[in-house]
Amino acid sequence: MKRANVNSKGNTNNLEQENGVKEFLPVANLEKAVKEIVEQPNVDGIEDPLVEFSEAMRTVGKVLRQAAEAKAAAKAEATEWKRKYELERERNRELECKGPTFSEQKIEDSTQNLKNPEIAENSQKCCGENGICSHEVLRDRGPDSYPNVHSKLTRKASFKLQWCSKSKKDDQHKHDIVSFEKGNITTAERSSKQISLKWETPPQTVLILTKPNSTSVKILCAEMVRWLKEKRNMNIFVEPRVRNELLAESSYYSFAQSWKDDKEIWRLHEVVDLVVTLGGDGTVLWAASKFKGPVPPIVPFSLGSLGFMTPFYSERYKECLKSILEGPISITLRHRLQCHVVRGENENEGPILVLNEVTIDRGISSFLTNLECYSDNSFVTTVQGDGLILSTTSGSTAYSLAAGGSMVHPQVPGILFTPICPHSLSFRPLILPEHVTLRVQVPVNSRGNAWASFDGKDRKQLAPGDALVCSMAAWPVPTACRGDSTSDFLHSIHDGLHWNLRRTQSFDGPRDL
Numbered sequence: 001m002k003r004a005n006v007n008s009k010g011n012t013n014n015l016e017q018e019n020g021v022k023e024f025l026p027v028a029n030l031e032k033a034v035k036e037i038v039e040q041p042n043v044d045g046i047e048d049p050l051v052e053f054s055e056a057m058r059t060v061g062k063v064l065r066q067a068a069e070a071k072a073a074a075k076a077e078a079t080e081w082k083r084k085y086e087l088e089r090e091r092n093r094e095l096e097c098k099g100p101t102f103s104e105q106k107i108e109d110s111t112q113n114l115k116n117p118e119i120a121e122n123s124q125k126c127c128g129e130n131g132i133c134s135h136e137v138l139r140d141r142g143p144d145s146y147p148n149v150h151s152k153l154t155r156k157a158s159f160k161l162q163w164c165s166k167s168k169k170d171d172q173h174k175h176d177i178v179s180f181e182k183g184n185i186t187t188a189e190r191s192s193k194q195i196s197l198k199w200e201t202p203p204q205t206v207l208i209l210t211k212p213n214s215t216s217v218k219i220l221c222a223e224m225v226r227w228l229k230e231k232r233n234m235n236i237f238v239e240p241r242v243r244n245e246l247l248a249e250s251s252y253y254s255f256a257q258s259w260k261d262d263k264e265i266w267r268l269h270e271v272v273d274l275v276v277t278l279g280g281d282g283t284v285l286w287a288a289s290k291f292k293g294p295v296p297p298i299v300p301f302s303l304g305s306l307g308f309m310t311p312f313y314s315e316r317y318k319e320c321l322k323s324i325l326e327g328p329i330s331i332t333l334r335h336r337l338q339c340h341v342v343r344g345e346n347e348n349e350g351p352i353l354v355l356n357e358v359t360i361d362r363g364i365s366s367f368l369t370n371l372e373c374y375s376d377n378s379f380v381t382t383v384q385g386d387g388l389i390l391s392t393t394s395g396s397t398a399y400s401l402a403a404g405g406s407m408v409h410p411q412v413p414g415i416l417f418t419p420i421c422p423h424s425l426s427f428r429p430l431i432l433p434e435h436v437t438l439r440v441q442v443p444v445n446s447r448g449n450a451w452a453s454f455d456g457k458d459r460k461q462l463a464p465g466d467a468l469v470c471s472m473a474a475w476p477v478p479t480a481c482r483g484d485s486t487s488d489f490l491h492s493i494h495d496g497l498h499w500n501l502r503r504t505q506s507f508d509g510p511r512d513l
């Protein structure tokens with residue numbers, strides 16, 4: 001006799017083939033199942049609906065019992081995983097205090113932990129009120145998502161961001177900065193405080209990017225790669241050029257990984273936990289440009305001349321990397337601008353993300369630029385001069401500064417609107433709020449072309465009728481701080497730019513009586 005059973009969707013199928021607990025017949029559907037069998041005695045293959053029904057009930061009872069047993073077993077397993085996870089975490093803490101290497105076993109275990117639904121659920125809870133978990137910031141697509149990754153490498157390190165404050169009450173990141181309780185308007189909380197990054201699982205993979213053609217950088221890079229491998233057992237990625245340089249020195253460095261083409265570069269964020277830059281500010285810009293979406297935390301070592309965004313001393317790299325790998329790290333979340341070149345009516349190129357600025361200038365043209373500027377479709381002004389800089393607050397100390405723009409703390413959200421040599425007596429630079437979309441249009445009757453450049457690179461010609469559209473990007477660049485965001489900024493403007501350097505007036509001389 002052919003059996004006709006009813007699954008949870010009310011369809012007929014063969015229950016004998018169903019072993020999984022998910023497929024059992026829910027009690028809520030029982031009534032429907034009975035009705036269907038009794039009322040449709042002519043269903044294909046059913047000879048006696050009552051016999052059929054009692055058999056179905058027996059099977060249902062069996063499956064329900066199995067489900068209850070499976071549930072109890074899953075719960076016991078989850079408790080065991082949780083215990084193992086806690087033990088492992090404790091062991092990691094102890095090991096890290098002693099400065100050891102991360103063993104393969106440890107990596108595998110921590111990956112297993114994340115497969116456990118209960119722990120996965122707990123780790124999701126960390127994306128709560130007190131911070132943003134890395135799962136929200138960096139797409140985590142699992143082990144097979146990056147083709148060249150060493151087979152041992154299984155998962156990106158997870159971390160949590162916290163907004164720190166001295167007072168206990170302020171220990172949360174508040175989006176609501178204005179309160180209007182009982183009709184009284186008050187500013188309640190500031191949105192961006194010092195941000196701290198805390199690793200939840202140890203970082204395993206580091207990408208090292210270096211300034212080219214520098215002997216001191218080359219020597220430091222080889223030393224750092226060796227140290228990270230031997231003392232911290234890290235997976236290391238370098239640029240293809242750097243890998244060749246390392247291999248030319250010794251075949252020892254064959255463990256260093258690289259990429260073949262652009263497609264792989266654009267997916268680096270899926271595997272890299274940390275980026276180290278060895279160079280000046282240009283190398284930080286270069287590193288940021290490699291990430292067109294989420295950016296892992298960047299640790300910039302100073303091997304340039306100015307080093308405004310590179311607070312770490314290369315001579316102390318071991319000490320510094322040790323503390324970064326252990327965390328927590330103070331970070332500056334540097335905003336980026338997202339730019340599109342719009343050609344004529346429809347064609348849209350980009351987006352191009354910049355950390356410093358996008359500049360629209362006259363290039364080699366001898367004519368004044370004539371740029372019509374709009375903010376959220378409202379006309380702002382026409383720039384007649386050498387050009388216009390749309391800068392992030394991180395870029396405020398770069399080209400924008402040279403063009404007379406104000407210096408702004410990098411954590412302040414905003415877009416600087418700084419003209420370059422405007423032929424006008426009253427064109428002061430502006431700072432616009434972060435939410436605006438700016439459009440810089442080359443009028444169709446313009447005498448010449450304009451040129452857009454992105455962090456000083458990749459010049460693109462803008463013909464009459466073309467426009468550049470720019471707004472705040474969704475993916476900031478987290479850079480590690482030596483102290484905190486503000487002390488690093490102040491240190492840079494004092495030491496790097498010699499801001500307000502003046503001899504102190506002497507004590508002796510005329511004074512108020």
Ligand SMILES: NC(=O)c1ccc[n+]([C@@H]2O[C@H](COP(=O)([O-])OP(=O)(O)OC[C@H]3O[C@@H](n4cnc5c(N)ncnc54)[C@H](O)[C@@H]3O)[C@@H](O)[C@H]2O)c1
Nearest residue numbers: 280281282306307308356357394395397398399402455456
């Ligand atoms: N007149 C100018 O001041 C001028 C002209 C062109 C480009 N630039 C800047 O150069 C940047 C490109 O840098 P690069 O290193 O690739 O080129 P680069 O090698 O020509 O160096 C430019 C200088 O700008 C400094 N710099 C870069 N970003 C900075 C920042 N955020 N704060 C303070 N100083 C910063 C660098 O340390 C370097 O000394 C552009 O984004 C632009 O801001 C400045």
Ligand SMILES: Nc1ncnc2c1ncn2[C@@H]1O[C@H](COP(=O)(O)OP(=O)(O)OP(=O)(O)O)[C@@H](O)[C@H]1O
Nearest residue numbers: 209210211212279280281282283286304305306307
């Ligand atoms: N990995 C890289 N590959 C190719 N070009 C790079 C790389 N890193 C940096 N550059 C470029 O090299 C140039 C110089 O780099 P960087 O600014 O770091 O050094 P610097 O000029 O010595 O330092 P500073 O900016 O402090 O004076 C920049 O134009 C930058 O874009």
